[in-house]
Amino acid sequence: MGGYILKRLISAVPVLFGITIIVFLIMSLIPGDPATAILGSYATPENVEKLNRDLGLDKPMVQRYFIWLGNMLTGDFGRSFSLNRPVIDEVLERFNATMILSGTSFVLCSIFGILAGVISAARQYGFADKAITFVVLIGISVPSFFLGMMMILLFAVHLRWLPVSGMYAIYGGGDLSDLIRHLIMPALALAAVATGVVARLSRSAMLEVLRQDFVRTARANGVPERRVIMGHALRVAMVSILPVLGIQAGFVLSGAVYIEIVFQWPGVGRMLVDAILARDLLVVQGGVVFVAACYVLFNIAVDVAQMLLDPRIKT
Amino acid sequence: MSAFLTLLFRNRLAALGAVVIMAILILVLNIPLLPLHDPDVTATADRFMRPFAEGHLLGTDHLGRDLLSRLLHGTRLSLAVGIAAALIAAAIGSAIGIFAGYFGGRTDNIVMRGVDMLMAFPYILLALAIVAALGPGLMNALIAVAAVNVPFFARNIRGITVGLAGREFVDAARLAGMGHTRIVLTELLPNVLPVIVIAMSTTVGWMILETAGLSFLGLGSQPPQADLGSMLGEARSAMISHPHTSIVPGLMIFLIVVSINLLGDGVRDALDPRLRSGALSRPRATTLVKRHGDVPPTTDDLLAIQDLHTEFHVGKRNLRAVDGVSLAVKPGECLGVIGESGSGKSVTALSVMGLVASPPGVITGGAVRFQGEDLIGAPYESLRQKRGDRVAYIFQDPLSTLHPLYRVGQQLAEAIRSHDSLSKAETRARAIELLNDVRIPNAKSRVDDYPHEMSGGMRQRVGIAMALANEPDVIIADEPTTALDVTVQAQILSLLDDLRRERGLAIIFITHDFGVVAQLCDRVAVMYAGRIVEEGPTQAVLDAPAHPYTKRLIACVPELGGGRRELAAIPGLPPVLDDLPSGCAFAPRCNKAAKSCRQGEIPLQGPALRTVRCLFPERTL
Ligand code: SF4
Numbered sequence: 054m055g056g057y058i059l060k061r062l063i064s065a066v067p068v069l070f071g072i073t074i075i076v077f078l079i080m081s082l083i084p085g086d087p088a089t090a091i092l093g094s095y096a097t098p099e100n101v102e103k104l105n106r107d108l109g110l111d112k113p114m115v116q117r118y119f120i121w122l123g124n125m126l127t128g129d130f131g132r133s134f135s136l137n138r139p140v141i142d143e144v145l146e147r148f149n150a151t152m153i154l155s156g157t158s159f160v161l162c163s164i165f166g167i168l169a170g171v172i173s174a175a176r177q178y179g180f181a182d183k184a185i186t187f188v189v190l191i192g193i194s195v196p197s198f199f200l201g202m203m204m205i206l207l208f209a210v211h212l213r214w215l216p217v218s219g220m221y222a223i224y225g226g227g228d229l230s231d232l233i234r235h236l237i238m239p240a241l242a243l244a245a246v247a248t249g250v251v252a253r254l255s256r257s258a259m260l261e262v263l264r265q266d267f268v269r270t271a272r273a274n275g276v277p278e279r280r281v282i283m284g285h286a287l288r289v290a291m292v293s294i295l296p297v298l299g300i301q302a303g304f305v306l307s308g309a310v311y312i313e314i315v316f317q318w319p320g321v322g323r324m325l326v327d328a329i330l331a332r333d334l335l336v337v338q339g340g341v342v343f344v345a346a347c348y349v350l351f352n353i354a355v356d357v358a359q360m361l362l363d364p365r366i367k368t
Numbered sequence: 369m370s371a372f373l374t375l376l377f378r379n380r381l382a383a384l385g386a387v388v389i390m391a392i393l394i395l396v397l398n399i400p401l402l403p404l405h406d407p408d409v410t411a412t413a414d415r416f417m418r419p420f421a422e423g424h425l426l427g428t429d430h431l432g433r434d435l436l437s438r439l440l441h442g443t444r445l446s447l448a449v450g451i452a453a454a455l456i457a458a459a460i461g462s463a464i465g466i467f468a469g470y471f472g473g474r475t476d477n478i479v480m481r482g483v484d485m486l487m488a489f490p491y492i493l494l495a496l497a498i499v500a501a502l503g504p505g506l507m508n509a510l511i512a513v514a515a516v517n518v519p520f521f522a523r524n525i526r527g528i529t530v531g532l533a534g535r536e537f538v539d540a541a542r543l544a545g546m547g548h549t550r551i552v553l554t555e556l557l558p559n560v561l562p563v564i565v566i567a568m569s570t571t572v573g574w575m576i577l578e579t580a581g582l583s584f585l586g587l588g589s590q591p592p593q594a595d596l597g598s599m600l601g602e603a604r605s606a607m608i609s610h611p612h613t614s615i616v617p618g619l620m621i622f623l624i625v626v627s628i629n630l631l632g633d634g635v636r637d638a639l640d641p642r643l644r645s646g647a648l649s650r651p652r653a654t655t656l657v658k659r660h661g662d663v664p665p666t667t668d669d670l671l672a673i674q675d676l677h678t679e680f681h682v683g684k685r686n687l688r689a690v691d692g693v694s695l696a697v698k699p700g701e702c703l704g705v706i707g708e709s710g711s712g713k714s715v716t717a718l719s720v721m722g723l724v725a726s727p728p729g730v731i732t733g734g735a736v737r738f739q740g741e742d743l744i745g746a747p748y749e750s751l752r753q754k755r756g757d758r759v760a761y762i763f764q765d766p767l768s769t770l771h772p773l774y775r776v777g778q779q780l781a782e783a784i785r786s787h788d789s790l791s792k793a794e795t796r797a798r799a800i801e802l803l804n805d806v807r808i809p810n811a812k813s814r815v816d817d818y819p820h821e822m823s824g825g826m827r828q829r830v831g832i833a834m835a836l837a838n839e840p841d842v843i844i845a846d847e848p849t850t851a852l853d854v855t856v857q858a859q860i861l862s863l864l865d866d867l868r869r870e871r872g873l874a875i876i877f878i879t880h881d882f883g884v885v886a887q888l889c890d891r892v893a894v895m896y897a898g899r900i901v902e903e904g905p906t907q908a909v910l911d912a913p914a915h916p917y918t919k920r921l922i923a924c925v926p927e928l929g930g931g932r933r934e935l936a937a938i939p940g941l942p943p944v945l946d947d948l949p950s951g952c953a954f955a956p957r958c959n960k961a962a963k964s965c966r967q968g969e970i971p972l973q974g975p976a977l978r979t980v981r982c983l984f985p986e987r988t989l
């Protein structure tokens with residue numbers, strides 16, 4: 054177990070390197086003089102010169118990459134010009150908000166998606182199956198940003214049930230219940246597509262499993278049908294559902310960018326978009342590397358969960 | 369191809385999707401012909417006109433521009449950009465995939481490593497990084513979306529190419545001295561192209577959505593040019609006061625994506641052979657019962673199968689798997705049911721407790737009585753309470769019939785606790801006791817094994833232990849030894865024999881092997897094409913088979929009690945069950961068949977307990 058985790062962590066090292074290389078290469082696509090492009094409207098001659106020195110832009114590319122990598126390993130992601138603070142501070146603060154949002158959505162999409170898929174499969178071609186299939190089709194087809202906007206119109210503007218946007222109320226908020234009230238709509242809007250995808254996959258995985266012989270054995274032993282479905286069959290179906298949850302986590306994280314814009318959620322996604330529009334590329338670079346690295350680690354956790362789920366996997 | 373299209377359009381939703389997307393395409397392609405306002409002409413006096421306003425069918429936006437016109441132009445732009453991104457991603461991704469798959473080895477390894485790295489990103493991070501580097505703009509958004517989707521194509525196409533590159537025609541081309549480029553272009557590409565097209569059709573909707581998304585963020589199309597995403601993005605600030613400006617482009621994106629999704633689902637379903645054969649439907653908790661005719665009266669047997677009819681309804685075909693079978697066992701008795709695969713013996717066995725997979729199975733007639741009570745059509749809960757408790761099953765292949773992810777002890781415990789409420793410690797003790805009963809050495813430690821950690825023989829013992837868990841009155845063993853080698857088979861048989869003598873169990877033993885029947889069974893019934901063709905005490909049938917089919921079955925056994933045997937030695941195949949010839953079903957394979965054999969029903973007849981269904985039996989009974 055511990056050995057397996059260690060092995061997976063070690064195998065992640067080249068992937069993490071790969072990520073930094075890819076980001077580095079993309080950033081060197083910047084047309085024209087990088088320092089000016091990075092600094093954009095904030096460019097003063099002193100700044101350009103300082104950045105050139107900081108990034109070592111006069112040095113060859115390979116050397117530059119290693120300097121950048123070394124800095125990042127010591128937690129130095131550079132300094133944001135538009136925000137005038139270290140990139141890492143900003144990223145960490147924003148990442149917290151993003152995790153609250155995407156984490157909630159991920160949990161929601163896993164629970165509802167699997168549940169819907171299981172019910173759908175157990176009632177195949179029945180009313181519940183048809184209703185779920187229909188809702189799922191709508192869910193995976195409606196753009197999350199549009200869904201978010203419509204939810205604001207309905208629940209915040211017309212019904213006045215929930216706050217329009219933000220993470221906390223400006224006056225007098227700040228506690229957990231305030232956070233939850235602000236979280237409901239963005240988390241649901243963000244979860245919609247992933248829930249649909251997970252539901253579809255869970256349905257077909259369950260249908261596949263329910264036809265297998267061990268299900269018949271359980272029934273022949275008189276195991277109650279609810280246990281057969283929610284225990285025996287789902288347990289095996291989870292083996293193929295779990296990797297999809299890992300992939301969906303990436304999609305939730307991606308979708309969070311739109312949702313953060315629509316709901317003015319102070320997360321990494323909004324930070325990245327603002328930084329791109331302000332041409333504050335160090336923030337983009339740092340944010341992308343940081344989130345991608347976290348995603349890689351998350352996938353290791355998924356692999357470990359997979360191992361715990363399936364004793365047939367040799368560790 | 370036309371068959372595919374028929375299938376596709378039989379799916380009404382897919383057809384609907386196709387119609388909607390075609391309508392949208394036709395509309396936007398004919399924009400120059402339509403009487404539209406100029407999409408970019410502003411008229412501040414006419415800001416935010418509501419839909420159906422004079423001269424503006426969908427109203428106007430925050431600058432007084434005609435929404436309908438902007439919508440159609442925006443749709444055209446969105447579709448064009450999405451499709452272009454799909455084409456670029458498909459072209460580059462497929463090229464990489466074919467390259468890696470064709471050359472294989474190290475090239476493949478290195479290229480695919482790179483592809484994996486790209487896939488390690490949540491896709492939007494990659495897209496944002498690219499847009500950040502190149503700067504906001506529709507062209508750059510297009511590049512970003514295309515680039516993000518390249519790995520998907522590369523991986524899929526590589527998989528296909530690897531499969532093709534090893535095939536003979538590629539080797540032949542190589543031997544013929546064709547260059548790599550020519551082989552790829554003339555031999556590989558035509559074969560890979562359909563896959564590329566399908567992959568594209570399933571991702572194009574996604575790419576339209578993604579480019580719209582980047583525009584929505586303000587990173588794609590820049591004013592005054594507008595695609596659907598930027599229309600929505602610009603309208604957002606006025607969303608609360610003038611929702612129609614947001615709803616119009618939002619609904620259009622939804623409409624496009626939903627119809628492409630419907631179409632894509634239809635394509636996928638039409639290409640999936642499993643859906644056509646109905647193989648993707650899940651079996652219900654009990655077999656469907658649609659009984660016609662009278663229910664036979666009660667008998668005093670422990671378990672009696674009476675005039676059972678079980679059919680498989682596949683599409684329009686009704687396969688009569690079990691066609692009027694009657695069997696009965698008394699306590700302590702072992703009845704063998706023998707026949708080739710497809711003879712209906714397993715279906716008969718599974719019908720007893722409603723375990724025939726349904727769909728497609730349907731019980732259409734007869735009764736199964738346990739201590740006089742009819743089990744066919746009994747409510748689920750009463751059936752469940754008897755399953756495993758009164759009548760238990762042992763199945764053929766214990767690797768697939770045991771749960772792969774539960775320890776054997778857990779599985780035994782669950783079988784027990786489904787009928788008895790014992791404590792955890794008690795069930796565990798009972799599980800160990802059961803494993804001891806079926807002579808598993810080290811039962812105490814084996815109880816925590818997973819099925820895959822055991823040998824085939826051990827697993828089958830677990831299967832037997834599970835059947836014994838609730839001390840049932842009847843055990844139905846469906847070819848329990850077929851997957852095992854000879855010595856293990858002999859051990860299992862003697863174990864079953866002991867258990868029956870010690871506990872007075874009634875056993876129904878399904879097999880295709882007369883050798884096994886001879887070792888274990890008091891009586892035997894021979895099945896062919898869903899019917900019993902001969903029945904009698906084992907020794908009597910073995911010594912003097914009356915049905916030509918039985919005679920041949922016995923002749924196939926080189927030595928009683930020997931190892932695995934196939935019944936392939938009988939020439940011909942069992943008949944197709946929805947197309948049974950009238951008269952004797954065995955006639956096409958019988959060398960005594962006469963004209964009269966093919967006319968009319970042949971009854972099962974003979975003195976009590978010794979019957980045969982044949983006009984010209986090998987000997988009179
Ligand atoms: S009834 Fe006729 S065809 Fe059928 S087994 Fe007997 S002899 Fe052969």
